[in-house]
Amino acid sequence: MKFFVDTAEVDQIAELNDLGMVDGVTTNPSLIMKSGRDILEVTKEIADMVEGPVSAEVVALEADAMIAEGRKLAKIADNIAVKVPLTWDGLKACKVLSGEGNMVNVTLCFSANQALLAAKAGATFISPFIGRLDDINLDGMELISDIRQIYDNYGFETQILAASIRSVNHAYLAAMIGSDVMTAPPKVIKQMAEHPLTDKGLESFMADWAKTGQKIL
Secondary structure (H helix, E strand, O other), X not given: OEEEEEOOOHHHXXXXXXOOOOOEEEOOHHHHHHHOOOHHHHHHHHHHHOOOOEEEEOOOOOHHHHHHHHHHHHOOOOOEEEEEEOOXXXXXXXXXXXXXXXXXXXXXXXXXXXXXXXXXXXXXEEEEEHHHHHHOOOOHHHHHHHHHHHXXXXXXXXXXXXXXXXXXXXXXXXXXXXXXXXXXXXXXXXXXXXOHHHHHHHHHHHHHHHHHXXXXX
């Protein structure tokens, strides 16, 4: 499973990228707002840093305006994936932009039917929002599983990009189901390395090592 980092904070992306943990980046208007940066400037900086797709989201709501914004965003760098919402106008924009050879990430997906429409409109990525479904007592992972089955049934090439990842358990389950990609905040990706038994074992090893009185350097 590929790891996309869900942030517009350049320093956090750089740290994970140096470890080979970044296959792409996703941003959205909320993350751009939190960064306090100009959208074109920060998106260009991120796209120059990482090799994989960098999702940059349109803010228009009508198809023609989405297409115009998407074309402008796509010019930032060759690895830009234009992000459009899963609305009827968003699907129209997806069809045009993908037909022009652009990567398109269709976001705010909450049903398998929506995912099916996005695939037929030529989406490169579909972004089902796991955490937001969990928030309203629906099983976000069931949606990932349903989309995986539908796409496999018909050979759709659209990649499932598990989004709204809130925990390491979300990451684990998305990988078990077969999501192509997950996008998660840097904090969650780092938490994947943590385990209480690792900490306990390390503490025991260090206590025993101290008793030897030895040094390696």
